[in-house]
Amino acid sequence: MAAARVLRSWSRSARHLSCVNHIQICRSIHAVKPKYTCLFGYSSFQFSHPHRLLRTTSTVSGQIVQFKLSDIGEGITEVIVKEWYVKEGDTVSQFDSICEVQSDKASVTITSRYDGIIRKLYYALEDTAFVGKPLVDIETESLKGVDRTTDRTKLVNKDSEEDVVETPAVFHDEHTHQEIKGHKTLATPAVRRLAMENNIKLSEVVGTGKDGRILKEDILNYLAKQTGAILPPSPKSEIITPLPKSEKIQTIPKDKPIPLPVSKPKVFTDKDRTEPITGFERAMVKTMTMAMKIPHFGYCDEVDLTELVKLREQLKPLALARGIKLSYMPFFLKAASLGLLQFPILNASVDENCQNITYKASHNIGVAMDTSQGLIVPNVKNVQLCSVFEIATELNRLQKLGATNQLGTADITGGTFTLSNIGSIGGTYAKPVILPPEVAIGAFGAIKVLPRFNEKGKLIKTQIMNVSWSADHRIIDGATMSRFSNLWKSYLENPASMLLDLK
Known part of the structure; x- marks a missing residue:
């Protein structure tokens, strides 16, 4: 928990207001002591410590997160990368498709857990990827306009309508940890797919399962509350009347020949080839x-x-x-x-x-x-x-x-x-x-x-x-x-x- 000590000294002149703030943030491990001196009407004075204008806001650069291949189930430990849906430099959002992998039982589409930018792909096509190992590196998006009212000071100049807003620097590691933790949710792939198909952010859904896990019923209840929609009836409850005799289904005449696909001729080679069984x-x-x-x-x-x-x-x-x-x-x-x-x-x-x-x-x-x-x-x-x-x-x-x-x-x-x-x-x-x-x-x-x-x-x-x-x-x-x-x-x-x- 950071402790802040703010010492203000004020001096007035005929037309100018100066504000000198000394902010000291002390932590058990790290200590960051930026000092800000800002003068309206004058250029910022050069000090030996970092300084900024009061009109600027704090932004935090993203953190590189190693997105690992999670457990697919059924004892699968390795998969083959069949297709990449992204490349380095692409921007992705949560639930966006990253790649398609194939195990010895099924093809699975891997989706992103984070919002950010793809910085590194660890595998090429047809490479073997292992469960628990990094798949891609994602630079998570930075948070902008951090609102901390306890650390914000607003000063209004009587001769000016401009607001003076001061936002102290936020420690990078602490902020990134909170951001990632905020996006972490417990849900099965089927539930995530259902949320993605209905454009629902899992962070907005309250999970009723164990440890806050989001269940299928939670998604459906959230969807009903947001849209007021009624779920479509099951096929057994639908009543479909038979088609009138005048509305017969069009079929292909029996006497009309059906075109057959033209197969390409095989190219003969005199060389044997060996391929792995995958x-x-x-x-x-x-x-x-x-x-x-x-x-x-x-x-x-x-x-x-x-x-x-x-x-x-x-x-x-x-x-x-x-x-x-x-x-x-x-x-x-x-x-x-x-x-x-x-x-x-x-x-x-x-x-x-x-x-x-x-x-x-x-x-x-x-x-x-x-x-x-x-x-x-x-x-x-x-x-x-x-x-x-x-x-x-x-x-x-x-x-x-x-x-x-x-x-x-x-x-x-x-x-x-x-x-x-x-x-x-x-x-x-x-x-x-x-x-x-x-x-x-x-x-x-x-x-x-x-x-x-x-x-x-x-x-x-x-x-x-x-x-x-x-x-x-x-x-x-x-x-x-x-x-x-x-x-x-x-x-x-x-x-x-x-x-x-x-x-």
Whole structure:
């Protein structure tokens, strides 16, 4: 705590007012003793000590802060820098994007915690950055016009309307520490993203969590108070009327050829090249190495999707009117979730030594996606609580993020059961590999029009899809896998039966 002693001596002349201030600031460690002598009407006298005019204000130069790569979670210790959104000399604000990094599980956009100027980038593109090490240097913005009324003296000259304001110097380290401390807030990346999307400064939000942590509810409550806005209703509460027959969705005529992309010819080189295994490919190496320790039990069957195909054709325009593309996967996921309620052993996990089984309460069903960066398996959270339309909405979101390599860590972690639609690319049967610590996985082939006999022995046209299951044979026997598959199959062959079990 600084102690200030101000000694004033006054002298008046016919037309001039002089003020001599001696300010001594004493601290336990540092002592700063600037002396100011200012004369109105005369030039400032030259003293052996620093001096300034009373009309000037104190400014504090910014401090260089090392912005370190924080813990991304899931045990990730290093990432690859894929893209820089800033360069040295750029000005950034809190929540501005700094760079995009890629771990062996997801791509993550790193945002700034401070307002300031980028002074140094520690890594080049494709370099490996380590958690806890500096990522960039940011010169934090200086505070201007520091208002300390206890240290301010205002003098008014009767012959002049000018104010005489005196602001003592502020110790640099102390001021910078207060500035940085003032900007420090506790909030998860998801909460920070929500605040950024709604242009909310976290410093203005009162956190109700532990140690003042800002929660999602705090952001929503603050937004409601500021704007008086009502949060949009969930998709299940929306009522969308069917489209009139006169307003049919325009489709591409079947006889009109669809232009195919022209692929560039490959350039042949006679040299071998070696590349490091990084990113998602490294994650696949690690996961598949663990998976091969699991004794897989395979089971295959075919499913008649004729009724489901008809139902989807009826619901597609309704979903499209809500802005959602409706595929078969939401039905597959919902049917699987209903089956997992009857066979919870398939929605479980085992420890490394297979000594304990953990039955998962949530059905976080993963969906394998083929992207430009390789195989990614994001998952739809809490499928047991979602409607078919809500599942479709979430799948649309995950597919858009996957196509642009923007899936977050939360999107691809926490899965409890996995489905792979390999048939969208081609093929009929597959041998899916379990993703540890899960214990089961399913893969679907392409839907094909095939002849089959009905109950009356009449040959009919049907929509057939083959499914291939793999289960951890250490804890799941063949009978359990077969019964689950039969139940899942019955829901899809008779979609109306799902209504009896939907919640």
